Amino acid sequence: MAREQLNSAAYSWHAFAERQDLAAALAGHVAGRLTNAIAERGTALLAVSGGTTPAIFFASLSSIPIAWNKVTVTLVDERCVPASSPRSNAGLVAANLLQNAAAAARFVPLYQEAASIGDTLEADSRMLRSLPWPLDVVVLGMGADGHTASFFPDADNLEKLLDPFSERVVLPVHAASAGEPRLTLSLARIVRAGFLALHIEGEDKRKAFESAMGSETRKPIRAVLDAAERPVEVFWAP
Numbered sequence: 001m002a003r004e005q006l007n008s009a010a011y012s013w014h015a016f017a018e019r020q021d022l023a024a025a026l027a028g029h030v031a032g033r034l035t036n037a038i039a040e041r042g043t044a045l046l047a048v049s050g051g052t053t054p055a056i057f058f059a060s061l062s063s064i065p066i067a068w069n070k071v072t073v074t075l076v077d078e079r080c081v082p083a084s085s086p087r088s089n090a091g092l093v094a095a096n097l098l099q100n101a102a103a104a105a106r107f108v109p110l111y112q113e114a115a116s117i118g119d120t121l122e123a124d125s126r127m128l129r130s131l132p133w134p135l136d137v138v139v140l141g142m143g144a145d146g147h148t149a150s151f152f153p154d155a156d157n158l159e160k161l162l163d164p165f166s167e168r169v170v171l172p173v174h175a176a177s178a179g180e181p182r183l184t185l186s187l188a189r190i191v192r193a194g195f196l197a198l199h200i201e202g203e204d205k206r207k208a209f210e211s212a213m214g215s216e217t218r219k220p221i222r223a224v225l226d227a228a229e230r231p232v233e234v235f236w237a238p
């Protein structure tokens with residue numbers, strides 16, 4: 001396991017030679033944070049990302065024996081598709097994270113099929129507001145375009161999405177590059193997490209991250225790092 005660690009004010013960089021090693025290390029950190037939260041307040045709140053990257057990490061985390069019956073899992077963002085769709089982030093979590101020991105966790109989805117996205121948003125907001133905030137752990141992903149959560153650079157409400165003082169829990173997203181309408185946790189909820197990790201893999205994402213950190217154009221991932229209350233832990237493998 002070759003591992004490299006770099007630090008800047010906004011983030012710590014954890015690099016691994018193998019994706020499996022990254023998954024095990026990140027799962028260990030997350031399980032430790034959840035365990036501490038349960039010891040401190042009797043419950044823990046975890047928000048995870050979807051897409052393709054988290055599957056191996058989810059499998060590692062699902063096997064760690066913590067008090068999963070005291071953990072609530074939700075999503076950082078969701079595509080407005082049925083849970084049976086291969087594009088559903090909830091589907092990815094059900095198949096890979098809510099397994100083994102973690103099958104005892106409570107899962108609260110962002111999206112449920114409803115007459116309109118407005119109805120969905122109202123119902124989700126009610127349910128999500130009742131969760132034990134703040135988030136103990138958030139694991140973000142990132143696209144090569146610099147989007148994270150569903151903060152797409154071309155979203156028509158990007159300014160609202162990236163408002164660090166927003167009172168909203170969840171927001172709708174419409175962006176041509178996103179594929180379908182989305183729901184996302186607000187940046188304000190994400191950046192207050194006790195432990196905020198970014199999980200990225202591949203050279204294209206390393207370059208995209210570095211470019212976002214140096215660039216004058218403020219990509220969404222940069223906005224999250226700038227607003228975060230503590231340094232973001234970045235986990236990367238080729």
Ligand SMILES: O=C1O[C@H](COP(=O)(O)O)[C@@H](O)[C@H](O)[C@H]1O
Nearest residue numbers: 049050051052053077141142143
């Ligand atoms: O659309 C999404 O993309 C990002 C990155 O996904 P990946 O497939 O490149 O890993 C993900 O973090 C987000 O949750 C998802 O909705």
